[in-house]
Amino acid sequence: xxxxxxxxxxxxxxxxxxxxxxxxxxxxxxxxxxxxxxxxxxxxxxxxxxxxxxxxxxxxxxxxxxxxxxxxxxxxxxxxxxxxxxxxxxxxxxxxxxxxxxxxxxxxxxxxxxxxxxxxxxxxxxxxxxxxxxxxxxxxxxxxxxxxxxxxxxxxxxxxxxxxxxxxxxxxxxxxxxxxxxxxxxxxxxxxxxxxxxxxxxxxxxxxxxxxxxxxxxxxxxxxxxxxxxxxxxxxxxxxxxxxxxxxxxxxxxxxxxxxxxxxxxxxxxxxxxxxxxxxxxxxxxxxxxxxxxxxxxxxxxxxxxxxxxxxxxxxxxxxxxxxxxxxxxxxxxxxxxxxxxxxxxxxxxxxxxxxxxxxxxxxxxxxxxxxxxxxxxxxxxxxxxxxxxxxxxxxxxxxxxxxxxxxxxxxxxxxxxxxxxxxxxxxxxxxx
Numbered sequence: 239x240x241x242x243x244x245x246x247x248x249x250x251x252x253x254x255x256x257x258x259x260x261x262x263x264x265x266x267x268x269x270x271x272x273x274x275x276x277x278x279x280x281x282x283x284x285x286x287x288x289x290x291x292x293x294x295x296x297x298x299x300x301x302x303x304x305x306x307x308x309x310x311x312x313x314x315x316x317x318x319x320x321x322x323x324x325x326x327x328x329x330x331x332x333x334x335x336x337x338x339x340x341x342x343x344x345x346x347x348x349x350x351x352x353x354x355x356x357x358x359x360x361x362x363x364x365x366x367x368x369x370x371x372x373x374x375x376x377x378x379x380x381x382x383x384x385x386x387x388x389x390x391x392x393x394x395x396x397x398x399x400x401x402x403x404x405x406x407x408x409x410x411x412x413x414x415x416x417x418x419x420x421x422x423x424x425x426x427x428x429x430x431x432x433x434x435x436x437x438x439x440x441x442x443x444x445x446x447x448x449x450x451x452x453x454x455x456x457x458x459x460x461x462x463x464x465x466x467x468x469x470x471x472x473x474x475x476x477x478x479x480x481x482x483x484x485x486x487x488x489x490x491x492x493x494x495x496x497x498x499x500x501x502x503x504x505x506x507x508x509x510x511x512x513x514x515x516x517x518x519x520x521x522x523x524x525x526x527x528x529x530x531x532x533x534x535x536x537x538x539x540x541x542x543x544x545x546x547x548x549x550x551x552x553x554x555x556x557x558x559x560x561x562x563x564x565x566x567x568x569x570x571x572x573x574x575x576x577x578x579x580x581x582x583x584x585x586x587x588x589x590x591x592x593x594x595x596x597x598x599x600x601x602x603x604x605x606x607x608x609x610x611x612x613x614x615x616x617x618x619x620x621x622x623x624x625x626x627x628x629x630x631x632x633x634x635x636x637x638x639x640x641x642x643x644x645x646x647x648x649x650x651x652x653x654x655x656x657x658x659x660x661x662x663x664x665x666x667x668x669x670x671x
């Protein structure tokens with residue numbers, strides 16, 4: 239009865255919008271229309287995870303079973319999207335060991351990741367650079383430019399210097415045009431990839447006005463779209479409000495990092511908004527109740543702005559709870575996950591813009607050196623794994639109801655078209671005795 243009531247409500251809600259909207263269908267690429275994602279003509283919702291390590295592990299053929307195991311466990315829990323790195327600049331076993339020079343073995347690792355994701359029907363969000371020093375990041379790009387005689391005073395020159403920007407653009411071009419050695423498909427033509435991400439958590443603290451990041455996103459979004467019109471694009475933002483909406487800065491934790499959730503996401507090439515949430519990090523001196531209250535307000539504000547101001551879908555692309563926090567309990571982690579998932583589900587079932595969440599982070603068994611406090615190994619069958627599976631099921635129920643309603647709408651239109659000629663032929667004739 240509960241599903242029946244929900245179906246009736248959704249039918250009423252979406253008849254005029256979702257069920258009649260025109261979308262490209264059948265090619266396997268995820269699209270956006272208004273505040274919704276669509277896949278093959280049907281509404282799409284994403285319960286997902288982060289696994290930054292996939293390419294790194296897959297670059298060693300002996301470690302590839304861990305990639306397969308992670309995807310297998312994820313699929314078994316209904317997870318349908320993975321976010322991971324398509325960068326590794328300098329350092330140990332890099333993808334790009336010098337500007338424009340690539341390690342083929344590491345690239346084959348990324349090829350394998352995409353092929354395995356395809357096998358398990360998992361979509362990928364691929365991030366193209368890092369704000370932080372891990373796996374090279376903007377610091378490595380700036381150092382490369384310095385070694386070529388560029389006078390750079392800050393890692394933030396990544397966003398300003400023409401030479402550095404040229405290095406980044408070349409990396410984008412190389413990745414998007416990559417021919418996958420396993421699938422035989424160029425990345426830019428592969429529907430396994432849901433979206434590109436310009437950068438993981440871009441920050442430019444040297445320019446709190448936000449102008450530097452705004453200009454960089456505009457330039458790079460245009461560059462990506464000039465190469466690849468098939469895929470969605472997002473900026474990689476954490477969601478901090480900036481100078482364009484000073485009245486909303488009250489929702490931020492006390493961080494001023496040169497990004498602007500509203501202005502950055504209003505750039506035409508950015509197809510959907512992203513938000514991250516780590517109350518245990520951002521408000522580490524606050525108690526659990528205060529952190530949950532912040533999380534509720536943070537998500538409410540961003541979902542509302544995605545609907546009313548941006549008019550684009552939104553994904554919570556990172557969230558989690560670390561077992562390293564003082565007083566940690568699995569109950570606390572489950573409570574945080576349930577809070578996030580409830581916000582997403584409530585928005586999704588009423589036609590809102592929140593379309594999914596990706597927790598940080600998923601590991602396979604035997605990866606103890608990658609444990610950072612936030613990790614989950616689904617095969618350990620923790621209560622959190624059950625919370626995740628329940629959310630996957632709930633979002634899938636919404637998807638099925640929407641799909642059924644769309645099919646009913648198509649059937650009614652087809653029947654009306656078939657009946658039209660009969661009525662015209664029999665207009666004025668008396669039927670029966």
